[in-house]
Amino acid sequence: MNSILDLVGRILISSVFLISGFNKINQYDGTVKWMESFGVPGILIIPAILLEILGSIMIIIGFKTQVIAIFFSIFCITLAIIFHSDFSNQMQIVSFLKNFALAGGFLFLAINKPGKISLDKKLK
Numbered sequence: 020m021n022s023i024l025d026l027v028g029r030i031l032i033s034s035v036f037l038i039s040g041f042n043k044i045n046q047y048d049g050t051v052k053w054m055e056s057f058g059v060p061g062i063l064i065i066p067a068i069l070l071e072i073l074g075s076i077m078i079i080i081g082f083k084t085q086v087i088a089i090f091f092s093i094f095c096i097t098l099a100i101i102f103h104s105d106f107s108n109q110m111q112i113v114s115f116l117k118n119f120a121l122a123g124g125f126l127f128l129a130i131n132k133p134g135k136i137s138l139d140k141k142l143k
Contacts, residue, residue: 025134029084032124033075036091040071057101070094078128081137088129095122 043050043064051061070090077087099118105111133139 022135026079026081026136029078029081029128029133029137032121032128033078035121036071037075037079040068040075043068043071059101067094078133081133081139084133084137084139085129088125092122092125092129095119095125 047064051064054064055061074087074091077083078091095118099115099122103111103115103118106115
């Protein structure tokens with residue numbers, strides 16, 4: 020049962036970013052403008068999309084899980100600090116804390132590895 024729950028957990032934690040990556044493609048210009056309004060260069064949308072889509076798939080299938088989970092953890096903390104630090108807005112506080120919680124989940128995944136239903140396990 021633990022193996023199945025490991026897989027389900029990887030799917031759930033990655034789904035946020037997988038969907039977000041595709042949304043960034045579908046709303047490319049608007050997302051670039053939004054990023055730039057925070058002083059972030061719009062060109063950074065490309066590595067963000069790549070991490071969100073390819074990284075999510077890698078987490079789900081359990082390939083290079085520890086490395087990708089660490090990247091996601093850093094990504095989540097960075098996003099929280101840059102885009103969700105308006106603590107006068109309750110929704111921004113929730114988004115800030117949600118990103119930190121996701122970062123913690125990814126660190127937990129990096130430390131505990133993806134489990135038996137993963138390419139990492141199959142390749143060992």
